[in-house]
Amino acid sequence: xxxxxxxxxxxxxxxxxxxxxxxxxxxxxxxxxxxxRIIKRVVVALYEGEVxxxxxxxxxxxxxxxxxxxxxxxxxxxxxxxxxxxxxMQEGFSTASAAVREMGFGAGxxxxxxxxxxxxFEIESQVGVGTTVRMTTRLS
Amino acid sequence: MKVRDIVQLLKGRIVAGSDMQDxxxxxxxxxxxxxxxxxxxxxxxxxxxxxxxxxxxxTAEMADIMCVAFVRDKKVSPEMIELxxxxxxxxxxTPYSMFRAVSVLHDNGLEPVY
Ligand SMILES: Nc1ncnc2c1ncn2[C@@H]1O[C@H](COP(=O)(O)OP(=O)(O)OP(=O)(O)O)[C@@H](O)[C@H]1O
Ligand SMILES: [Mg+2]
Numbered sequence: 200x201x202x203x204x205x206x207x208x209x210x211x212x213x214x215x216x217x218x219x220x221x222x223x224x225x226x227x228x229x230x231x232x233x234x235x236r237i238i239k240r241v242v243v244a245l246y247e248g249e250v251x252x253x254x255x256x257x258x259x260x261x262x263x264x265x266x267x268x269x270x271x272x273x274x275x276x277x278x279x280x281x282x283x284x285x286x287x288m289q290e291g292f293s294t295a296s297a298a299v300r301e302m303g304f305g306a307g308x309x310x311x312x313x314x315x316x317x318x319x320f321e322i323e324s325q326v327g328v329g330t331t332v333r334m335t336t337r338l339s
Numbered sequence: 340m341k342v343r344d345i346v347q348l349l350k351g352r353i354v355a356g357s358d359m360q361d362x363x364x365x366x367x368x369x370x371x372x373x374x375x376x377x378x379x380x381x382x383x384x385x386x387x388x389x390x391x392x393x394x395x396x397x398t399a400e401m402a403d404i405m406c407v408a409f410v411r412d413k414k415v416s417p418e419m420i421e422l423x424x425x426x427x428x429x430x431x432x433t434p435y436s437m438f439r440a441v442s443v444l445h446d447n448g449l450e451p452v453y
Pocket of ligand 1: 276
Protein backbone atom coordinates (compact mmCIF):
# COMPACT_ATOMS: atom_id res chain seq x y z
CA UNK A 200 0.00 0.00 0.00
CA UNK A 201 1.30 3.46 -0.87
CA UNK A 202 0.85 6.51 1.31
CA UNK A 203 -2.57 8.14 1.16
CA UNK A 204 -3.50 11.70 1.95
CA UNK A 205 -6.89 13.23 2.66
CA UNK A 206 -8.10 16.72 3.51
CA UNK A 207 -11.35 17.77 5.18
CA UNK A 208 -12.73 21.25 5.89
CA UNK A 209 -14.31 22.07 9.24
CA UNK A 210 -16.75 24.93 9.87
CA UNK A 211 -16.73 26.63 13.27
CA UNK A 212 -20.11 26.59 14.97
CA UNK A 213 -21.69 24.07 12.60
CA UNK A 214 -22.53 21.15 14.88
CA UNK A 215 -24.67 19.36 12.32
CA UNK A 216 -21.56 18.65 10.24
CA UNK A 217 -19.21 17.89 13.14
CA UNK A 218 -17.98 14.35 12.69
CA UNK A 219 -18.01 14.10 8.90
CA UNK A 220 -14.21 13.85 8.72
CA UNK A 221 -14.07 11.29 11.53
CA UNK A 222 -16.76 9.28 9.81
CA UNK A 223 -14.91 9.32 6.49
CA UNK A 224 -11.63 8.27 8.15
CA UNK A 225 -13.41 5.45 9.97
CA UNK A 226 -14.67 4.09 6.65
CA UNK A 227 -11.20 4.27 5.10
CA UNK A 228 -9.55 2.45 8.02
CA UNK A 229 -12.24 -0.23 7.96
CA UNK A 230 -11.61 -0.75 4.26
CA UNK A 231 -7.90 -1.16 5.04
CA UNK A 232 -8.83 -3.89 7.56
CA UNK A 233 -7.26 -2.07 10.47
CA UNK A 234 -8.05 -3.66 13.85
CA UNK A 235 -11.37 -2.36 15.24
CA ARG A 236 -9.79 -1.31 18.57
CA ILE A 237 -7.20 0.80 16.80
CA ILE A 238 -9.84 2.35 14.54
CA LYS A 239 -11.85 3.32 17.59
CA ARG A 240 -8.85 4.98 19.25
CA VAL A 241 -8.04 6.94 16.10
CA VAL A 242 -11.57 8.11 15.31
CA VAL A 243 -12.45 9.01 18.90
CA ALA A 244 -9.37 11.26 19.04
CA LEU A 245 -10.13 12.74 15.62
CA TYR A 246 -13.78 13.32 16.47
CA GLU A 247 -12.88 15.13 19.72
CA GLY A 248 -10.48 17.29 17.71
CA GLU A 249 -13.06 17.98 15.04
CA VAL A 250 -15.64 18.96 17.66
CA UNK A 251 -13.07 21.28 19.30
CA UNK A 252 -12.72 23.21 16.03
CA UNK A 253 -16.51 23.43 15.70
CA UNK A 254 -16.96 24.38 19.37
CA UNK A 255 -14.04 26.72 19.94
CA UNK A 256 -12.65 28.02 16.61
CA UNK A 257 -13.85 29.88 13.50
CA UNK A 258 -12.78 27.37 10.87
CA UNK A 259 -10.18 24.77 10.18
CA UNK A 260 -9.01 21.84 8.15
CA UNK A 261 -7.85 18.33 8.82
CA UNK A 262 -4.99 16.58 7.04
CA UNK A 263 -4.79 12.82 7.27
CA UNK A 264 -1.80 10.76 6.16
CA UNK A 265 -2.00 7.02 6.14
CA UNK A 266 0.86 4.67 5.36
CA UNK A 267 1.44 1.03 6.11
CA UNK A 268 2.60 1.61 9.68
CA UNK A 269 0.75 4.62 10.98
CA UNK A 270 -1.86 7.30 10.60
CA UNK A 271 -0.90 10.95 11.06
CA UNK A 272 -3.58 13.56 11.66
CA UNK A 273 -3.17 17.35 11.74
CA UNK A 274 -6.06 19.53 12.84
CA UNK A 275 -5.33 23.14 11.97
CA UNK A 276 -7.70 25.93 12.90
CA UNK A 277 -8.09 29.67 12.74
CA UNK A 278 -9.58 30.83 15.99
CA UNK A 279 -8.97 32.31 19.42
CA UNK A 280 -6.11 29.94 20.27
CA UNK A 281 -5.38 28.52 23.71
CA UNK A 282 -3.67 30.85 26.21
CA UNK A 283 -2.58 28.11 28.65
CA UNK A 284 -2.14 24.69 27.06
CA UNK A 285 -1.21 22.89 30.31
CA UNK A 286 -4.46 24.12 31.83
CA UNK A 287 -6.49 23.17 28.73
CA MET A 288 -5.01 19.65 28.88
CA GLN A 289 -6.35 19.11 32.41
CA GLU A 290 -9.42 16.91 32.73
CA GLY A 291 -12.45 19.01 33.52
CA PHE A 292 -11.10 22.35 32.28
CA SER A 293 -13.50 23.92 29.79
CA THR A 294 -14.46 27.36 28.53
CA ALA A 295 -17.25 25.94 26.34
CA SER A 296 -20.29 28.18 25.82
CA ALA A 297 -23.81 27.31 26.96
CA ALA A 298 -24.67 26.49 23.34
CA VAL A 299 -21.81 23.98 23.15
CA ARG A 300 -22.87 22.38 26.45
CA GLU A 301 -26.38 21.98 25.12
CA MET A 302 -24.95 19.93 22.26
CA GLY A 303 -23.48 17.49 24.80
CA PHE A 304 -19.94 18.86 24.87
CA GLY A 305 -17.93 21.02 27.25
CA ALA A 306 -16.94 18.49 29.90
CA GLY A 307 -13.28 19.35 29.50
CA UNK A 308 -12.46 15.78 28.53
CA UNK A 309 -11.64 16.13 24.83
CA UNK A 310 -7.95 17.07 24.81
CA UNK A 311 -6.89 14.59 27.55
CA UNK A 312 -8.86 11.86 25.79
CA UNK A 313 -7.16 12.67 22.46
CA UNK A 314 -3.77 12.34 24.12
CA UNK A 315 -4.79 9.07 25.75
CA UNK A 316 -5.98 7.56 22.46
CA UNK A 317 -2.94 8.39 20.33
CA UNK A 318 0.68 7.26 20.40
CA UNK A 319 1.99 10.76 19.84
CA PHE A 320 0.17 14.01 20.57
CA GLU A 321 1.38 17.58 20.08
CA ILE A 322 -0.48 20.84 20.38
CA GLU A 323 0.62 24.30 19.38
CA SER A 324 -1.37 27.45 19.71
CA GLN A 325 -1.13 31.17 19.21
CA VAL A 326 -3.66 33.40 20.92
CA GLY A 327 -5.76 35.30 18.38
CA VAL A 328 -4.45 33.19 15.48
CA GLY A 329 -5.31 29.53 15.96
CA THR A 330 -4.43 26.06 17.14
CA THR A 331 -2.74 23.07 15.53
CA VAL A 332 -2.99 19.55 16.92
CA ARG A 333 -0.80 16.76 15.52
CA MET A 334 -1.42 13.14 16.42
CA THR A 335 0.00 9.87 15.19
CA THR A 336 -1.07 6.33 15.92
CA ARG A 337 0.52 3.05 14.84
CA LEU A 338 -1.85 0.91 12.83
CA SER A 339 -0.60 -2.49 13.94
CA MET B 340 -29.84 -9.28 27.77
CA LYS B 341 -30.97 -8.72 24.21
CA VAL B 342 -32.00 -5.43 22.65
CA ARG B 343 -35.56 -6.78 22.42
CA ASP B 344 -35.60 -7.32 26.22
CA ILE B 345 -34.52 -3.72 26.73
CA VAL B 346 -37.30 -2.47 24.46
CA GLN B 347 -39.81 -4.48 26.46
CA LEU B 348 -38.47 -3.49 29.89
CA LEU B 349 -38.50 0.20 28.98
CA LYS B 350 -41.89 0.05 27.23
CA GLY B 351 -39.87 1.48 24.39
CA ARG B 352 -40.29 1.97 20.69
CA ILE B 353 -37.56 1.07 18.22
CA VAL B 354 -37.01 3.90 15.74
CA ALA B 355 -33.91 2.56 13.96
CA GLY B 356 -32.40 -0.90 13.56
CA SER B 357 -35.50 -2.97 14.33
CA ASP B 358 -33.84 -5.88 12.52
CA MET B 359 -30.98 -5.94 15.07
CA GLN B 360 -32.97 -6.76 18.20
CA ASP B 361 -31.14 -10.03 18.84
CA UNK B 362 -27.93 -8.22 19.73
CA UNK B 363 -26.56 -8.91 23.19
CA UNK B 364 -26.10 -5.95 25.50
CA UNK B 365 -24.14 -6.38 28.72
CA UNK B 366 -23.39 -2.91 30.07
CA UNK B 367 -25.27 0.33 30.48
CA UNK B 368 -23.98 3.89 30.68
CA UNK B 369 -26.25 6.88 31.27
CA UNK B 370 -24.96 10.31 30.29
CA UNK B 371 -25.71 13.52 28.43
CA UNK B 372 -21.98 14.33 28.18
CA UNK B 373 -20.67 13.01 24.89
CA UNK B 374 -16.97 13.49 25.72
CA UNK B 375 -17.53 11.41 28.81
CA UNK B 376 -19.07 8.66 26.69
CA UNK B 377 -16.07 8.89 24.34
CA UNK B 378 -13.70 7.90 27.16
CA UNK B 379 -15.34 4.47 27.51
CA UNK B 380 -13.70 1.32 26.25
CA UNK B 381 -16.59 -1.11 26.69
CA UNK B 382 -18.17 -3.48 24.19
CA UNK B 383 -21.84 -4.51 24.16
CA UNK B 384 -22.87 -1.20 25.65
CA UNK B 385 -26.24 0.53 25.83
CA UNK B 386 -26.10 4.32 26.05
CA UNK B 387 -29.02 5.88 27.90
CA UNK B 388 -29.38 9.60 27.31
CA UNK B 389 -31.76 12.52 27.54
CA UNK B 390 -29.96 14.36 24.75
CA UNK B 391 -31.41 13.91 21.28
CA UNK B 392 -29.19 15.35 18.57
CA UNK B 393 -26.97 14.24 15.72
CA UNK B 394 -23.85 14.33 17.87
CA UNK B 395 -25.21 11.51 20.03
CA UNK B 396 -25.33 9.31 16.93
CA UNK B 397 -21.87 10.48 15.81
CA THR B 398 -20.57 9.62 19.27
CA ALA B 399 -22.10 6.16 19.09
CA GLU B 400 -20.58 5.72 15.63
CA MET B 401 -17.05 6.63 16.78
CA ALA B 402 -17.24 4.71 20.06
CA ASP B 403 -18.76 1.56 18.49
CA ILE B 404 -21.88 1.79 20.65
CA MET B 405 -24.54 -0.52 19.24
CA CYS B 406 -27.66 0.73 20.97
CA VAL B 407 -28.94 4.08 22.27
CA ALA B 408 -32.06 4.65 24.40
CA PHE B 409 -33.59 8.14 24.52
CA VAL B 410 -35.51 8.75 27.75
CA ARG B 411 -38.61 10.88 28.41
CA ASP B 412 -39.78 10.41 24.82
CA LYS B 413 -37.11 12.71 23.43
CA LYS B 414 -37.85 12.73 19.71
CA VAL B 415 -35.29 11.26 17.38
CA SER B 416 -35.02 13.25 14.12
CA PRO B 417 -35.03 11.76 10.59
CA GLU B 418 -31.34 12.76 10.19
CA MET B 419 -30.49 10.85 13.36
CA ILE B 420 -32.35 7.78 12.12
CA GLU B 421 -30.59 7.96 8.76
CA LEU B 422 -27.13 8.22 10.32
CA UNK B 423 -27.89 5.44 12.81
CA UNK B 424 -29.19 3.13 10.10
CA UNK B 425 -26.11 3.74 7.97
CA UNK B 426 -23.95 2.77 10.94
CA UNK B 427 -26.03 -0.16 12.19
CA UNK B 428 -26.94 1.49 15.48
CA UNK B 429 -30.22 0.64 17.19
CA UNK B 430 -32.23 3.62 18.49
CA UNK B 431 -35.14 3.42 20.86
CA UNK B 432 -37.38 5.93 22.57
CA THR B 433 -38.81 5.30 26.03
CA PRO B 434 -41.35 7.33 28.03
CA TYR B 435 -39.40 6.48 31.22
CA SER B 436 -37.20 9.02 32.99
CA MET B 437 -33.44 8.45 33.08
CA PHE B 438 -33.72 7.31 36.71
CA ARG B 439 -36.51 4.82 36.04
CA ALA B 440 -34.89 3.45 32.88
CA VAL B 441 -31.60 2.90 34.70
CA SER B 442 -33.23 1.22 37.72
CA VAL B 443 -35.36 -1.13 35.63
CA LEU B 444 -32.41 -2.20 33.50
CA HIS B 445 -30.13 -2.64 36.49
CA ASP B 446 -32.76 -4.70 38.34
CA ASN B 447 -32.87 -6.96 35.31
CA GLY B 448 -29.16 -7.55 35.13
CA LEU B 449 -27.64 -4.85 32.94
CA GLU B 450 -24.22 -4.08 34.41
CA PRO B 451 -22.67 -0.69 35.16
CA VAL B 452 -19.38 0.26 33.47
CA TYR B 453 -17.88 1.73 36.64
N1 LIG C 1 -9.19 24.36 18.84
C1 LIG C 1 -9.33 25.10 19.94
N2 LIG C 1 -9.32 26.46 19.86
C2 LIG C 1 -9.44 27.23 20.98
N3 LIG C 1 -9.57 26.72 22.22
C3 LIG C 1 -9.56 25.38 22.35
C4 LIG C 1 -9.45 24.50 21.23
N4 LIG C 1 -9.47 23.23 21.68
C5 LIG C 1 -9.59 23.30 23.01
N5 LIG C 1 -9.64 24.59 23.44
C6 LIG C 1 -9.72 25.08 24.82
O1 LIG C 1 -9.34 24.05 25.70
C7 LIG C 1 -10.43 23.70 26.57
C8 LIG C 1 -10.40 22.22 26.87
O2 LIG C 1 -10.64 21.48 25.66
P1 LIG C 1 -11.26 20.02 25.78
O3 LIG C 1 -11.48 19.50 24.43
O4 LIG C 1 -10.44 19.21 26.71
O5 LIG C 1 -12.66 20.30 26.53
P2 LIG C 1 -13.98 20.97 25.93
O6 LIG C 1 -13.91 21.04 24.46
O7 LIG C 1 -14.22 22.24 26.66
O8 LIG C 1 -15.08 19.92 26.40
P3 LIG C 1 -15.24 18.41 25.81
O9 LIG C 1 -14.11 18.17 24.88
O10 LIG C 1 -15.21 17.54 27.02
O11 LIG C 1 -16.54 18.40 25.13
C9 LIG C 1 -11.66 24.21 25.85
O12 LIG C 1 -12.76 24.45 26.71
C10 LIG C 1 -11.13 25.50 25.22
O13 LIG C 1 -11.02 26.51 26.18
MG1 LIG D 1 -13.40 19.32 23.41
